[in-house]
Amino acid sequence: MQSILYPGGIPLWRNVVFIQWVVQIISAIVVIAIVSGFIFNVATEIQDREIPFGFNFLDDAAQIPIGESVIQYDPSQSYLYGFSVAALNTIKASVLGVIIATSLGIVIGVSRLSRNWLLSRLALVYIETFRNIPLLIQLLFWFLIILELPNVREGYILFDAFYLNNSGFYMPWTTPLSGFWPWAILSLIGLGGGILAFNFLAKREIVTGKPSYPIIVGFAIFIVVTIIGLFIFTPLELVVPERQEGPFGRLQGGARWSGSFFALLIGLVVYTSAFIAEIVRAGIQAVNRGQTEAARALGLHTNASLRWVIFPQALRVIIPPLISQYLNLTKNSSLAAAIGYPDLVSVSTTMTQIAPAISLIGMVMATYLAMSLFYSLVGNIYNRVTRYAGVG
Amino acid sequence: MDRVATSLSKTQPHSMKNNLATAVTLIFLLTACSTNSGANQIAVERAQATAEAAIIDRNDAIAERDDAVARAEIVAKSADRLAAIQDRGEVTCATGNDTPGFHYLDAAGESLGFDVDLCRAVAAAVLGDADAIDYRFTDLAERGPALQSGEIDLMNLTTTWTSNRDVNWGNFAPVMFYDGQGFMTRKDSGVTSALDLGGAAICVTSGTTTELNLADYFRQNNLDFTPTVFEQTDVAVDAYQAGQCDAFTTDRSGLASLLTEFPNPEEHLILPEIVSEEPLTPVIPHGDEAWFDVVKIVMAGLIYAEAYGIDSTNVDEMAAGDNVKAKRLLGSEGDFGQEALGLRKTFMQDVIKQVGNYGAIYERNLGAQGIGLPRNGRNDLWINGGQIYAAPLR
Numbered sequence: 014m015q016s017i018l019y020p021g022g023i024p025l026w027r028n029v030v031f032i033q034w035v036v037q038i039i040s041a042i043v044v045i046a047i048v049s050g051f052i053f054n055v056a057t058e059i060q061d062r063e064i065p066f067g068f069n070f071l072d073d074a075a076q077i078p079i080g081e082s083v084i085q086y087d088p089s090q091s092y093l094y095g096f097s098v099a100a101l102n103t104i105k106a107s108v109l110g111v112i113i114a115t116s117l118g119i120v121i122g123v124s125r126l127s128r129n130w131l132l133s134r135l136a137l138v139y140i141e142t143f144r145n146i147p148l149l150i151q152l153l154f155w156f157l158i159i160l161e162l163p164n165v166r167e168g169y170i171l172f173d174a175f176y177l178n179n180s181g182f183y184m185p186w187t188t189p190l191s192g193f194w195p196w197a198i199l200s201l202i203g204l205g206g207g208i209l210a211f212n213f214l215a216k217r218e219i220v221t222g223k224p225s226y227p228i229i230v231g232f233a234i235f236i237v238v239t240i241i242g243l244f245i246f247t248p249l250e251l252v253v254p255e256r257q258e259g260p261f262g263r264l265q266g267g268a269r270w271s272g273s274f275f276a277l278l279i280g281l282v283v284y285t286s287a288f289i290a291e292i293v294r295a296g297i298q299a300v301n302r303g304q305t306e307a308a309r310a311l312g313l314h315t316n317a318s319l320r321w322v323i324f325p326q327a328l329r330v331i332i333p334p335l336i337s338q339y340l341n342l343t344k345n346s347s348l349a350a351a352i353g354y355p356d357l358v359s360v361s362t363t364m365t366q367i368a369p370a371i372s373l374i375g376m377v378m379a380t381y382l383a384m385s386l387f388y389s390l391v392g393n394i395y396n397r398v399t400r401y402a403g404v405g
Numbered sequence: 406m407d408r409v410a411t412s413l414s415k416t417q418p419h420s421m422k423n424n425l426a427t428a429v430t431l432i433f434l435l436t437a438c439s440t441n442s443g444a445n446q447i448a449v450e451r452a453q454a455t456a457e458a459a460i461i462d463r464n465d466a467i468a469e470r471d472d473a474v475a476r477a478e479i480v481a482k483s484a485d486r487l488a489a490i491q492d493r494g495e496v497t498c499a500t501g502n503d504t505p506g507f508h509y510l511d512a513a514g515e516s517l518g519f520d521v522d523l524c525r526a527v528a529a530a531v532l533g534d535a536d537a538i539d540y541r542f543t544d545l546a547e548r549g550p551a552l553q554s555g556e557i558d559l560m561n562l563t564t565t566w567t568s569n570r571d572v573n574w575g576n577f578a579p580v581m582f583y584d585g586q587g588f589m590t591r592k593d594s595g596v597t598s599a600l601d602l603g604g605a606a607i608c609v610t611s612g613t614t615t616e617l618n619l620a621d622y623f624r625q626n627n628l629d630f631t632p633t634v635f636e637q638t639d640v641a642v643d644a645y646q647a648g649q650c651d652a653f654t655t656d657r658s659g660l661a662s663l664l665t666e667f668p669n670p671e672e673h674l675i676l677p678e679i680v681s682e683e684p685l686t687p688v689i690p691h692g693d694e695a696w697f698d699v700v701k702i703v704m705a706g707l708i709y710a711e712a713y714g715i716d717s718t719n720v721d722e723m724a725a726g727d728n729v730k731a732k733r734l735l736g737s738e739g740d741f742g743q744e745a746l747g748l749r750k751t752f753m754q755d756v757i758k759q760v761g762n763y764g765a766i767y768e769r770n771l772g773a774q775g776i777g778l779p780r781n782g783r784n785d786l787w788i789n790g791g792q793i794y795a796a797p798l799r
Contacts, residue, residue, distance in 0.1 A: 078620040078632040088620045157643065164648030165606075179649045180606060257604045260594040261651045263631070265604075272649060273633060350611065353633040353644065363616045363634060 059371070070368045071096075077363050079355045081271050092368060099360035100380050106274065106356065107343040107384065110281040114342060115335070117282060118289025123319075125294045136290065144287035149348050151284055156276035156352040166262045174253045176264055179272050183254040186268035192246030196239075199246070203238025207231040273354040277346065285342045289335060296331035297323060328399055336392035340385045347381075357381070486696040487747050490531055490558060498524035499543040499551050499560040505662040506776035507563050516540055519770040520561035523581060523687055523704070526760045527559055530703045530752045535759040549574050552690050559700060560688040563658070570688075576697045578687040579704045579795045581763075582771070583783035585679035586618050587657035589664070592674045594651060599678035603628040608641045608650035610634075614681070619654055622680040638663070656683055661771070661778035670777075677782065699746055705795035706753045709734055710762035712786055717761045720754050734798050741798040763793065 018025050025031050059066055075095035076088050083101040086094070125136040143151070160179050162168065168178025176183040211231030218225040242248070254267035300323050308318030350359035357380060361373045490496055500520045501508040508518040516538075525535040543551050543562060551557055552575040564570070565584070566577040588599045588607075596602060599622070609615055611634050623630050633650060635641035642663060645653040653660070657675060664670045687704065689697045710716075713731040715723045724735040732738040736751035744750055760766065764786075771778045785791025 076620055077616050078623075078630070078634075080632045080634065088624060153640065156640070160643060160647035160649060166648075179647055259604050260596055260601065261605045263604050263606060263651075271633075350634070350636045351640065353608070353635045353640070355634060359611070359634060359636075362611060366614050366617055 066369050066371050068372055070372070075364065076367070077360070079360055080353070081269065081274070081355060092364060095360065095364070096357075096373075096376065099355060099357045102355055102360075103343070103346055103349075103357040103380075104384065106277055106281065106346045106349065106354070107339075110278055110285065110342050110346065111339050111388075113278070114282045114285040114289055114338075118286040119293050121286060122290035122293025122297070125290060126297060140287045140290050142287075143283050144291070148280060148284050148345055149351060152276060152280040152348055152352050155279045156273065159272040159276050162272070165264065174267075176254055180263075181269050181271040181273075181275065183264045183267055183269050185251055185253045187249035188252055190248055190250050192248040194248075196242045196246040196248035199242040200235075200239045203235045203242070206238065207233075207235035210234050271354065273349070273352050276352050277349050277354045277356075281342050281345060284345070285338055288338050288341075292331055292334045292338065293327070295334075296327035299330045300326045325399070329396075332392055332396050332399070336388055339388045339392075343384050343388070344381060486558060486693045487531060487699060494532065495537050495539045496524065496528040496531065497539045497541060497556070497558045498527075499541045499548070499557040500524060500562050501545075502542045504563065504658075505665050506771050506778070507658065507662070508561070517770070519582065519766060519775075520563065522760055522766045522770065523561045523707075524559060526707055526756050526766075527687075527700055527703050529756045529759045530706070530748060531699065533749070533752075533755050535755075548688075552688060555690045555692060557690065558696070563685055564688055565683045566686045574688060575691050576689045578689065578697070578700050579708070580684040580686050580792070581704060582658070582685040583679075583792060584656050584658045584683035584685050586615060586654060586681040586683070587660055587679055588652050588654050588676040589645075589660045589673055590652040590676065592672055596652075597674075597676070599676045599680070600626055600628070602630065602652055602676075604630070605651040606631040606633065606649065607652045607654055608633050608635065608645045609654050610638045610641045611636050615655060618681045622678075657778065658685075658771070658776075661776040665776050675778070679782070695746060698742075699748065701796070702741070702743065702746065702748075702798075703752075703756065705798055706734060706756060707760075707763040707766065708786070708793055708795045709798050710753065710757050711764040712788055715757055715762060716765055717758050720757050724751075724754060730798075739799075 071093040072091050074089050075092045077095065078088055079086050079095060079098055079102075081102070082098045083105055084098060086098045088095075121136045121139055124132045125140065127133045127136075162177065162179040165176075165178045165180045168176055168180075170176055174185050208231060211227045214225040214227035214230055217223065218227060252266045254264040254269075257263050257265050304322055304326065305318060308322040313321065346356055347358040349356035350362065357377055361377050365373050498521075500516065500518075502510050502516065504518070506518060508516065508520040511517050521540075524538055524540075528537045529535040541551070541557055543557075543560070545562070548560065548562055548564060549570070552560060553573075560575070563584075564577075566580065571577050588602065590596050590602070590605075602623075607619065607630050609619055609632055616632065616634055619630075619632060633641075633644060635644065638655070638659075641650075641653065644650055646667070653663075655663075657679065660675050664673060664675070667673060687700055689700050709730075713723070713728060713734060715731055715734065720735065723731045724737040726732065729738065733741060735754050735757075736743065736749070740750070743752060749755075761769070767780055767784070768774055770776070772780055783792045785793060787794040
């Protein structure tokens with residue numbers, strides 16, 4: 014008994030290892046008890062209240078309308094297809110938003126540090142205004158501004174092909190014909206040839222020192238093959254928006270970027286770019302001042318030192334918070350329902366009118382999680398590529 | 406429990422949020438718990454389970470007792486609700502204060518509207534005074550619980566009669582208004598029927614089954630359309646008014662009451678088609694058959710008074726006249742069961758004098774003098790080809 018309570022001569026209740034184990038075990042038991050209590054509760058409630066649950070509905074006809082889609086959609090198609098259409102709408106807003114917000118954010122972040130007093134004050138006002146007004150209010154603001162445009166019958170028209178009005182922006186677009194896939198394969202071959210030529214010429218330039226224009230030649234090969242393919246296969250048909258007969262004069266054909274989508278995109282870009290600008294500023298300021306001075310000493314002018322010395326180092330600080338802004342932008346796009354853009358949340362909410370809500374919400378959460386993990390993955394890979402050699 | 410069961414039913418905008426909350430919790434739990442095994446834990450859990458079982462047994466006993474007490478209270482409360490109301494001197498009526506035409510407040514804070522008038526008719530019938538009402542302004546999401554608790558005597562709150570609610574909420578009296586999803590469009594488009602809406606852009610508010618009804622109707626009739634689904638009605642209406650959409654769809658009563666707030670209501674038109682079934686009725690808590698009969702008989706009285714041409718100006722004349730059916734309704738001759746229920750024989754005279762007949766209530770609130778919803782189609786009396794009808798009074 015003595016030896017168990019006093020292993021190694023130290024009383025058990027003062028043995029650090031023992032105490033740590035006890036605390037761990039108790040914490041584990043508490044967590045498991047709470048979690049299993051919740052699960053039990055939810056499971057029995059679902060059963061008692063006969064809340065529908067399951068995924069069999071996914072093959073049934075979705076029946077609900079979706080206002081705009083990247084791929085063709087019809088209410089007689091399945092829930093799974095409708096869900097994918099909605100997910101693509103969210104991805105479209107997210108990807109375009111991320112690209113534009115990043116570009117804009119970098120410009121504003123750099124302007125914020127400019128020696129030009131007016132420019133840096135303007136950037137400051139932009140940042141403080143847009144990151145301090147709730148996004149939902151900004152979205153409604155942009156949407157109401159777009160509603161101020163003339164309606165579809167009185168809107169602006171350019172070349173009888175481009176239409177701008179409060180229902181959106183309509184422009185000519187292509188639809189794939191039967192020759193699309195052969196053309197796509199030929200283009201891929203052209204791309205491969207271009208890359209081969211690039212590698213060959215780039216190596217030759219390094220080895221022989223003769224200027225060989227690898228980028229221009231490689232790109233030209235790709236473009237020429239693609240254009241030749243256009244004439245051989247006629248893969249695409251250009252469709253110009255046309256006004257429908259009837260009382261409403263709506264436009265049909267071509268591509269439509271709806272007013273709701275524009276409001277969403279502008280709102281997300283403006284809001285997120287304000288945060289990105291601050292991240293960029295913080296990243297640049299995190300680079301030691303000595304680096305700028307060293308660049309100067311080497312004779313680099315301001316732009317070159319920013320491009321070759323400051324920015325590469327700043328990126329290491331910028332990337333992780335930048336990724337979390339991308340995630341925010343993606344998740345914030347779920348506010349689209351307020352301004353009538355059929356994003357993932359809006360469409361799946363409509364679907365819950367007849368399909369099991371719990372299953373659908375689970376799918377929505379999984380989709381957002383997948384998108385977030387994808388951005389994180391890309392960010393982490395980039396982060397690994399750009400980190401200091403030999404560190405961590 | 407009933408609250409969630411009913412929250413899955415129709416015309417309840419908050420149901421999605423409830424489901425959402427449950428779903429979010431569930432998924433959190435599912436993801437959080439993936440390492441629930443091990444012999445030690447099994448022993449611990451078994452011990453916990455025993456302890457929990459004891460607690461559950463005790464809680465069950467308490468719950469059963471509470472249920473019994475609550476049931477007894479509700480039965481006691483409702484067993485003779487009519488006597489209780491007459492004793493109290495007031496009818497407790499659940500209604501709202503935010504929908505023009507149906508239930509709203511005037512500048513002086515007085516309740517007005519179609520729903521309110523039906524409450525007033527019942528108060529006039531049982532107490533002789535249409536103003537003897539204790540109004541309970543109730544949230545749409547709270548309608549089920551309010552009925553299930555038995556706290557209220559009567560509910561008139563734009564409530565759609567569905568089988569699910571009939572089982573879970575209470576007793577549904579005769580249909581007093583046939584609502585249903587309809588369309589509004591601009592007059593200058595020249596469209597006079599929903600079947601002409603092919604190719605239109607249509608604004609819709611995310612709701613119970615609004616989008617579904619919309620899609621069904623257009624698919625059924627082989628018409629194209631572009632929907633834009635909004636979360637909130639005011640944004641959807643803004644989009645419609647700005648011409649982003651050619652038509653707007655929601656329940657026709659909602660269309661009419663929205664129209665009263667438009668700056669230019671005469672430029673818009675509510676199309677005649679109804680694409681969903683939303684019969685609105687008064688609702689009475691479960692548990693008192695006699696009180697349910699009282700409400701039904703008052704509603705029938707309002708409908709037949711219109712059919713017989715009795716209005717607030719000619720009650721005394723008709724009571725003394727030679728229309729036998731009208732005399733029976735007004736209690737001056739014969740009986741249609743009112744005395745067996747414990748009502749005064751001439752209660753309909755008070756109702757008609759103070760509130761008016763069905764037609765008068767409709768015109769005052771929903772018709773030309775109200776929100777301007779024309780009374781053609783289903784909401785006309787059966788003798789005019791409509792569906793407003795009730796048990797004959799004899």
